[in-house]
Amino acid sequence: MKKFLVAIDQGTTSTRAILFDLDGNIKFTSQFEFNQYFPKNGWVEHNPNEIWLTTLKALKKVIKKASLLRGKILSIGITNQRETTILWNKKTGKPVYNAIVWQDRRTQDYCEELKKKNYEKIFRKKTGLFIDPYFSATKIKWILENVKNVKKLLKSNNLLFGTVDTFLIWKLTNGQHHLTEATNACRTMLFNINNNKWDKEILKKLKISENILPKVKNSADNFGLTSKRIVGSEIPISAVLGDQQAAAVGQSCFERGSVKSTYGTGAFVIMNTGSKKIYSKNKLLTTICYRLNGKNTYALEGSIFIAGAGVQWLRDKLKFINNAFDTETIAQSKKNNEGVYVVPAFSGMGAPYWRPDARGVITGLTRNSDWKTLVRAVLESVAYQSNDLFNAMKKDGLKPTKLKIDGGMVKNNWFSQFLSDIININTERPKVLETTGLGVALLAGYQIGLFKSLYQIKRKWKKDKIFKPKINRKVRNDLINGWKLSVQKALL
Numbered sequence: 001m002k003k004f005l006v007a008i009d010q011g012t013t014s015t016r017a018i019l020f021d022l023d024g025n026i027k028f029t030s031q032f033e034f035n036q037y038f039p040k041n042g043w044v045e046h047n048p049n050e051i052w053l054t055t056l057k058a059l060k061k062v063i064k065k066a067s068l069l070r071g072k073i074l075s076i077g078i079t080n081q082r083e084t085t086i087l088w089n090k091k092t093g094k095p096v097y098n099a100i101v102w103q104d105r106r107t108q109d110y111c112e113e114l115k116k117k118n119y120e121k122i123f124r125k126k127t128g129l130f131i132d133p134y135f136s137a138t139k140i141k142w143i144l145e146n147v148k149n150v151k152k153l154l155k156s157n158n159l160l161f162g163t164v165d166t167f168l169i170w171k172l173t174n175g176q177h178h179l180t181e182a183t184n185a186c187r188t189m190l191f192n193i194n195n196n197k198w199d200k201e202i203l204k205k206l207k208i209s210e211n212i213l214p215k216v217k218n219s220a221d222n223f224g225l226t227s228k229r230i231v232g233s234e235i236p237i238s239a240v241l242g243d244q245q246a247a248a249v250g251q252s253c254f255e256r257g258s259v260k261s262t263y264g265t266g267a268f269v270i271m272n273t274g275s276k277k278i279y280s281k282n283k284l285l286t287t288i289c290y291r292l293n294g295k296n297t298y299a300l301e302g303s304i305f306i307a308g309a310g311v312q313w314l315r316d317k318l319k320f321i322n323n324a325f326d327t328e329t330i331a332q333s334k335k336n337n338e339g340v341y342v343v344p345a346f347s348g349m350g351a352p353y354w355r356p357d358a359r360g361v362i363t364g365l366t367r368n369s370d371w372k373t374l375v376r377a378v379l380e381s382v383a384y385q386s387n388d389l390f391n392a393m394k395k396d397g398l399k400p401t402k403l404k405i406d407g408g409m410v411k412n413n414w415f416s417q418f419l420s421d422i423i424n425i426n427t428e429r430p431k432v433l434e435t436t437g438l439g440v441a442l443l444a445g446y447q448i449g450l451f452k453s454l455y456q457i458k459r460k461w462k463k464d465k466i467f468k469p470k471i472n473r474k475v476r477n478d479l480i481n482g483w484k485l486s487v488q489k490a491l492l
Contacts, residue, residue, distance in 0.1 A: 002071030005445050006062055006235070007437030010055055010080040010164050011243065012101065012265040013312065017058035018437040019066055019073075022450060024460035026434060027069065030061035037098060042105035042347060045098035048086045051164065052171050059172075059231060075448050076226065077239035077440030079246035080164040081265075082187045085139035087150065087212070088167070090158040093175060097147045099164070100139040103266075103305055103347040107138035108356045114138075119205065126192045126199050128277065128286030133348075133356050134303070136163060137189035141206055154209060161212040163188065165240050172237065174227035180214040181221065182291035183245040191216065193277070193288055193296065219245070219290040220447035239443035243436050244268040244301065245289055250439030251404040251430065252458040253289070259400040262436065263409035266350075267307035267382055269389045271300045271398060282392035283352040290443075300398070302389030303350035308409050310344045310378040320371045328412045331376040337479070339364040341384075341486035342377040352392040355491055363486040379415050383422040384483040390423050402426045406435040421471035422479065431462040 004027065009016040013036065019028040032054040037045040059076075066073050083102035088095045100106070114120070114131050123131055133139075140161055144150055153159040162170065166180045185191040185198075190208065192199040198213050217223065223237035241249060244262060248270045251260040256274035261267060270289065277286050277298045289299035306313075311327060314320045321327060341363045343349075348356035362374070393400065405427045410416050420427045432438050442457045451457050 002069055004066050004071050004073050005441040006059070006073050006076045007441040008055060008059060008076060008078045008168065009243070009434070009437040010051060010078070010168060012081045012103075015051065015054035015058050016437065017055075017062040018434055018441070019062045020438065020441045022445065024432060024438055024442060026432060028062060028065040029434075030058040032058055040106070042108070044101040044104040044347065046084065046101055048088070048095040048099045048167060051099065052168070055168055056230070063231070063233065073235050074450070075236050075238040075444040077241070077444035078165050078168055078237060079241050079243050079436050079440040080168070080184070082163060082184060082242040082244065083134055083136050084164050085136045085143070085161070086164065086167045087140065087143050087159060087161050089153055090160050093171070096150050096153065096159070097143050100142065102134055104139065105133045105347055105356050107133040107142050110138050110141065111356070123189060123202065124279070126194065126202065127189050128186065128193050128279070129189050130283070130285070130354055131189070132354060134350070135187060135189035137202070137206055137208070140208055144208070154212065157211060159212050160214075162214055166214045169223050169237060169240070172226045172231060173224040174230050176227070177224040178214045179217055179223055181217045181219050181240040182288045182296065183219060183242040184240065185216045186288045187242060193286070193298075196291070196296070218292055218294065220292055220443045236448065238447035239440050241290065241440045241443065244270055245299070246439035247406055247436045248272065248289055248299065248439065249443055249457070250432075250435030250437070251406060252461040253404065254454045254458060257398070257400070258404075260404040260406065260435075261386060263307050263382060263405065263407035265307065265309045265312075267304040267386065267407070269302040269386065271393065271400065273298045273300055278396065280392065280396050282395045283354055284389070284392050284396065285351065300393065300396070302352065302392060304382065304385045304389070305347050305350045306344040307382045308407070309346070310342070310381065311409070313344070313346070314375055314378055320375055324408065327375055327379055328414045330372050331379050331414045334372055334376050337376055337380055338366070338369060338373050339482065340369055340373045340377045341483055342374065342381050343486050343490040344378065344381050345490050349490065352388055353487075353491065358490050361486060361490045363489060364482070379412070380418065382409065382415070383419045384480065386419060387422050387480060400425060402428060404428050404430065406430060406433050408433070416467045417470070420467040421469050421476060424469050424476065426469075427467045429464045429467070431464045
């Protein structure tokens with residue numbers, strides 16, 4: 001009988017379930033998009049029931065496929081969009097409000113108040129994070145203060161909070177387990193990464209009850225069995241990771257100093273810093289890369305809020321393209337960017353700026369500029385933002401010599417080459433681009449004893465292509481200087 005591992009990859013715009021064989025090859029993928037809701041300027045929401053139904057539908061299709069292939073699913077790993085916040089009724093399982101998405105900026109004013117009280121140093125030391133609407137804590141606070149009947153549920157001890165992983169574990173196990181793990185917990189702005197506990201001082205300052213929070217486990221751990229009644233069979237859930245950390249595992253970033261960057265809805269650079277926490281002087285986040293057997297491996301992270309979401313904007317809002325694949329040919333059709341830059345600060349700017357109030361700008365337009373110029377400028381913006389993060393790392397004394405890349409955007413050869421040109425180091429693209437799903441599936445295999453060490457997982461990584469910088473130094477510098485001027489306008 002064939003043996004398989006499954007990854008549930010619950011992302012910002014779609015949910016995927018991926019069937020892997022034990023060598024890390026994809027045997028089948030089921031994927032469903034769901035709606036994005038923008039009730040007000042800067043607000044981004046998902047319907048938690050849509051997240052759940054797309055997850056269940058995708059998982060059931062994968063289970064059916066495994067059966068048709070005459071195989072057995074040994075374990076499931078869950079990876080998810082981080083920071084997105086859901087509160088629900090413990091008795092009914094019904095969400096009390098829509099999921100407030102990581103991109104949402106509605107708590108910006110409250111975050112400014114916390115900064116004025118000089119709380120940022122305390123929060124940074126304990127959580128590794130800056131005070132920002134990006135993280136879950138102020139989203140929880142907003143729901144507690146603005147949604148009807150929530151306080152009643154809180155008083156009767158019938159209110160639960162979870163990031164998306166927690167909500168899915170709860171639903172998949174039919175309400176048997178209220179759990180999360182370290183890489184998700186550390187993105188809430190409530191979790192102390194020094195002692196691996198929910199931080200009582202921060203909870204007190206924000207007036208959030210510890211009763212609503214899930215229990216925090218290792219990244220590879222026992223998260224219960226899927227309910228036969230819900231899913232149709234009992235399968236162990238053996239690993240959970242936030243999506244960016246899952247990609248770091250899928251890219252085998254196990255050595256200190258190894259770096260990956262994932263280009264999905266947003267883009268996220270993670271550098272493994274080993275057992276040592278590095279507090280960046282250049283506004284990068286200190287976070288947990290993974291936790292095994294009670295021991296944290298730490299990372300430095302830079303967050304870009306808009307990467308693939310910019311391509312989605314070109315497709316859905318501007319109607320310039322029919323699908324993301326068109327962008328490669330369009331970008332190639334232009335000799336250069338014609339001096340046009342798009343700074344896609346649609347929901348503020350992440351690292352190294354941390355300006356939630358910034359908004360997008362387009363600079364350098366002339367009568368000669370056309371829609372193709374804008375498409376190219378959106379792709380270029382992701383490379384420039386990546387370069388900003390690498391410069392921040394260099395200023396912190398860290399000099400990566402190569403970068404492993406993954407995510408939907410890197411299928412685009414033009415973009416992958418331009419990225420290498422701008423950041424000026426070799427970029428390596430793996431054969432399996434679904435590194436997020438791969439990472440958590442292999443970690444689930446590690447938990448159930450299929451792999452005895454991280455080294456055995458590392459051997460599953462296969463290289464597809466290396467992109468080497470080819471650009472003239474002056475051209476590169478001119479492009480970057482043009483970007484810097486455009487960013488200054490976005491930050492005015």
